[in-house]
Amino acid sequence: MTTAHDTVARPYSTGRSVWLVAQREIMVRLRSVAFLVSTGLMLVLLLGSITISALVSVNAADPKVAVVAGATIPGNVALDAQAVETREEAEALLRAGDVDAAILPSDAPLGFTVLGDDSVPTRVVQALSVLPEVELLDASGAAGFIGYIVAIGFGLIFFLSAMTFGSTIAQSVVEEKQTRIVEILLATIPTRVLLAGKIVGTTILALGQVALLLAISIVALSVTGQSELLLGLGMPFVWFAIFFVFGFILLASLFAATGAMVSRLEDIGSTTTPVTMLVMIPYFAVVFFNDNPVVVTVMSYVPFSAPIGMPLRLFTGDAQWWEPLLSLGVLVATCLAVIVLGARIYENSLLRLGQRVKLAEALKG
Amino acid sequence: MLEIRDVSKSYGTRRVLTDVSFDVAPGRMTGFVGGNGAGKTTTMRIVLGVLEPDAGTVTLDGAPLGPGGRRRFGYMPEERGLYPKMKLAEQLVYLARLHGLTPAAAKRSTDELLARLSLTERANDAIEKLSLGNQQRAQIAAALVHEPDVLMLDEPFSGLDPMAVDVVAEVLAERAHRGIPVLFSSHQLDIVERLCDDLVIIADGTIRAAGPREALREQHATLRYQLQTDGDAGWVRDQPGIAVIETDGGYALFDAETPEAAQRVLEAAVARGGVSDFARQHPTLSQIFKEVVR
Numbered sequence: 001m002t003t004a005h006d007t008v009a010r011p012y013s014t015g016r017s018v019w020l021v022a023q024r025e026i027m028v029r030l031r032s033v034a035f036l037v038s039t040g041l042m043l044v045l046l047l048g049s050i051t052i053s054a055l056v057s058v059n060a061a062d063p064k065v066a067v068v069a070g071a072t073i074p075g076n077v078a079l080d081a082q083a084v085e086t087r088e089e090a091e092a093l094l095r096a097g098d099v100d101a102a103i104l105p106s107d108a109p110l111g112f113t114v115l116g117d118d119s120v121p122t123r124v125v126q127a128l129s130v131l132p133e134v135e136l137l138d139a140s141g142a143a144g145f146i147g148y149i150v151a152i153g154f155g156l157i158f159f160l161s162a163m164t165f166g167s168t169i170a171q172s173v174v175e176e177k178q179t180r181i182v183e184i185l186l187a188t189i190p191t192r193v194l195l196a197g198k199i200v201g202t203t204i205l206a207l208g209q210v211a212l213l214l215a216i217s218i219v220a221l222s223v224t225g226q227s228e229l230l231l232g233l234g235m236p237f238v239w240f241a242i243f244f245v246f247g248f249i250l251l252a253s254l255f256a257a258t259g260a261m262v263s264r265l266e267d268i269g270s271t272t273t274p275v276t277m278l279v280m281i282p283y284f285a286v287v288f289f290n291d292n293p294v295v296v297t298v299m300s301y302v303p304f305s306a307p308i309g310m311p312l313r314l315f316t317g318d319a320q321w322w323e324p325l326l327s328l329g330v331l332v333a334t335c336l337a338v339i340v341l342g343a344r345i346y347e348n349s350l351l352r353l354g355q356r357v358k359l360a361e362a363l364k365g
Numbered sequence: 366m367l368e369i370r371d372v373s374k375s376y377g378t379r380r381v382l383t384d385v386s387f388d389v390a391p392g393r394m395t396g397f398v399g400g401n402g403a404g405k406t407t408t409m410r411i412v413l414g415v416l417e418p419d420a421g422t423v424t425l426d427g428a429p430l431g432p433g434g435r436r437r438f439g440y441m442p443e444e445r446g447l448y449p450k451m452k453l454a455e456q457l458v459y460l461a462r463l464h465g466l467t468p469a470a471a472k473r474s475t476d477e478l479l480a481r482l483s484l485t486e487r488a489n490d491a492i493e494k495l496s497l498g499n500q501q502r503a504q505i506a507a508a509l510v511h512e513p514d515v516l517m518l519d520e521p522f523s524g525l526d527p528m529a530v531d532v533v534a535e536v537l538a539e540r541a542h543r544g545i546p547v548l549f550s551s552h553q554l555d556i557v558e559r560l561c562d563d564l565v566i567i568a569d570g571t572i573r574a575a576g577p578r579e580a581l582r583e584q585h586a587t588l589r590y591q592l593q594t595d596g597d598a599g600w601v602r603d604q605p606g607i608a609v610i611e612t613d614g615g616y617a618l619f620d621a622e623t624p625e626a627a628q629r630v631l632e633a634a635v636a637r638g639g640v641s642d643f644a645r646q647h648p649t650l651s652q653i654f655k656e657v658v659r
Contacts, residue, residue: 010465012436020462028451180446184507187413187440188463351415 017189021197022204025172029205038164039209046217054224063100063123066090070105071112077127090115100124150315151290154240155308157210159283161244162251165206166279169198169252170259170272173346177263182350191347199252206248239324240311243331247307250335251279257342260349261357270356278304286312293318301327303334366390367515367546372411372421380570381407385421387565387575389515389546394537396561396578397550398654404570405550406443409517412548413440425515436464439513443520443550445504447492453503454479454488457510464511471510478506481536498529505533509540516540518549522556534560558650566657573657582647585656588621593642594634604630618646 010016029035064080067073068090073081082099084090090102094117101121106113114124176182185194221227258271282305289295290312299309300319310327313319345362367389374382382404389395399405410416412423414435423430447456454475461471479485482502487495492503501524508518516537522530538560541547548565551557557564564581566574574581589610592598598617602609606626611618621627627645634640648656 010467012465017463020459024459175448179449180442180444181448182446183410183415183442183444184440184446184460185463186415187438187442188436188460351410 014190014193017193018197018200021189021194022201025198025201026205028172029168029201035168039212042160042209042213043216046213047220050217050220050224050226054226063121063127064098065124066093066099066102068102068104071103073103073112073128079124079127148290150236151286151308151312154311155283155286157213158244158247158307159279161206161210162248162279163276165202165248166251166255166275167268167272168205169202170255170268171265172198172202173256173259174262174265174268177260177350178265186350191350192343195253195256195343195346198256199249202252203245203248207245210244236311236315239314240307242328243307243310243324246328246331246335247303250303250331250338251275253335253339253342254278257345257349257362260346261359261362263352263356267356281305282308301330303331306331366426367412367548368422368424368427369408369412370422370424372408372418372423374407374411374416374418374570382411382418382570385567385570385572387572389548390563391546392541392544393546393562394541394560395546395548395563395565396557397548397565397567398552398554398557398650399550399567400552400658403567405567406519407570408567409440409442409519409548409550412517413438437511437514439508439511439516439518441504441508441518441521443523445501447500447503447507449493450491452489452491453484453495456492457503457506460507461510464513466511474510474512475506478510482506482532497524498526501525501529502532505536509536513540514545516545516547516549518547520551521549522551522553530556554649554651554654564650566654568658574653578650581653582650585648585653586645587648588624588627589646590619590621590627590630591642591644591646592617592619592630592634592640594637595639595641596637598634600633600637601630604633615641 062078062080064082065073066084066089067081068087069083069085073079081103082093084093084102087102087104090099090104093099094102094115097117101117101124102115104113104115105111110128114121114128116124176185218227254275255272258275259268261271262268282299282302285295285299285305286308296309296313296318299305300313300323302309306327310319310324314324341363345359348362348364349357369388370386372382372385373380385404385408397405397408407416411418411421414430425434428434451459457475457478458468458471461474462468466474475488476485479488482505484499484502484506487499487503492500495503505521508516518537521533521537525533534556537547537549541562549557549561558578561578563576564574564578565572574585576584592601594615594617596615598612598615601607601612601617601619604626606622607619607630608622609617609619619627619630621630631640631643634643
């Protein structure tokens with residue numbers, strides 16, 4: 001037998017094969033116009049919303065009020081006051097929408113009454129209110145609005161990545177089946193190596209995209225003077241990154257496995273929909289129930305929502321130090337179990353062309 | 366030597382292979398012949414490790430095959446396919462590297478093969494942009510690019526025009542001459558007959574015949590002889606133990622009951638005058654095929 005090739009062929013290495021497959025996945029995606037456009041679009045949206053939020057916070061003008069002769073308001077309030085002679089004049093301005101409220105002289109303790117149009121002029125009332133000093137024993141617990149933003153932020157990043165890259169990996173699996181190259185690939189490398197390469201490549205891409213978006217938002221927030229938003233994100237963020245990796249691998253394995261069950265791109269929805277649900281439910285849960293401690297606590301332990309729930313609880317300071325470790329343990333264990341299961345479905349489905357493979361058959365082999 | 370021993374495989378209750386055993390010898394082209402659904406593709410997939418057999422073994426030079434060994438196989442599946450949007454050269458380099466070649470060796474082998482198959486100008490075209498004929502050549506290139514130690518080709522000639530058949534046949538013969546085992550299946554029996562050194566015939570999941578082509582033809586030869594004499598050959602009809610099929614002047618085609626009866630015809634012919642041809646007819650591959658498959 002010829003031995004000429006012995007100098008060019010290297011011994012088999014699983015790691016190298018996985019990396020080769022991963023490299024190809026990354027390269028194909030980086031060259032895909034759809035991927036570049038969608039990443040560009042996300043960047044534009046992100047920069048746009050940061051810019052708008054900067055403009056809004058600078059330009060929020062003081063509310064306008066018409067002050068009827070005889071009424072006096074404190075001089076240092078943040079109101080754009082305009083003096084008028086009569087109540088009728090003030091009402092006309094109010095109805096026309098030229099002012100947000102009118103200030104009428106009265107016998108009330110403050111010496112004036114606020115006249116609104118069809119609703120309570122909250123900003124005017126706030127400007128005229130005297131607020132007591134408040135101090136908190138544990139200031140880290142007061143997340144409130146910012147907590148909501150962070151919750152949506154974590155949720156949205158995970159949701160978008162899992163959806164786009166999840167469907168990417170499912171499509172790439174079906175494409176190999178549909179074009180029949182899968183048989184050459186399977187004759188070359190073990191099935192699990194092919195699956196692992198796809199997951200590694202897609203995870204690197206997803207993380208890379210998120211890292212790019214984050215780096216750019218940090219720069220943009222600093223440039224527009226909104227860097228205070230970033231304070232307190234440090235540790236929860238590191239946890240988010242760790243949870244993201246495992247949560248993403250978990251979903252990617254499921255997308256790959258369910259994608260392998262069909263033979264044509266048109267049929268892909270029929271098997272991947274349940275996995276899509278697993279991505280969407282946690283996202284909507286965090287949007288609607290992010291201030292419900294019970295829901296968030298449950299979410300922080302369920303593997304599919306832990307990447308959103310646990311960092312949120314860490315941010316609001318409501319998790320004990322051991323909780324993220326426990327939740328991560330649950331996530332990693334689930335991840336391993338799903339990889340084994342997913343690899344089985346993948347292996348048993350890849351060479352079955354034509355009819356959609358039934359789940360029971362895919363698991364049994 | 367690639368040895369397939371007692372391989373059986375069932376899909377559910379349907380038995381597709383039963384105790385399949387045959388060899389693919391190095392330096393020889395082995396033709397793998399059988400009707401649709403006879404088990405050719407299943408056998409090849411098992412040899413390639415794409416399918417697991419229920420029983421039996423596949424060994425190369427006496428050693429069982431693992432992922433490392435199978436990586437040295439070149440395979441052209443019956444279901445053709447490459448990444449449609451990937452460039453031809455890039456795709457070949459990728460496959461060569463998956464098979465374990467270094468980047469430099471993969472590049473070198475790709476360039477050589479593209480030149481050999483007259484595809485150099487298409488190197489940077491996406492597969493989907495190639496003509497059908499060029500796509501077929503690209504598929505052959507994909508099976509050869511990593512300088513395989515064993516070649517398994519499932520219907521490599523189907524869909525090829527006659528010129529492409531010659532190019533592919535030449536390339537495969539080259540590889541065989543370098544000393545590697547080459548197994549190819551085909552239902553185009555004339556091509557198999559022309560190209561193969563060894564034959565394996567499969568039907569209903571069992572091997573019906575296997576061995577060197579000439580030996581098989583010998584083995585399946587009937588006692589049919591042809592004779593060309595100088596004079597009229599009509600006398601052959603009167604010979605004992607002989608059934609004449611056709612005579613035409615000095616030519617006679619006949620079946621003999623025993624080799625001795627045929628021998629007596631030859632002796633009689635020589636006694637009557639000049640004999641320019643006396644030969645036992647060897648069956649064509651398609652005759653053998655029909656006989657063993659029946």
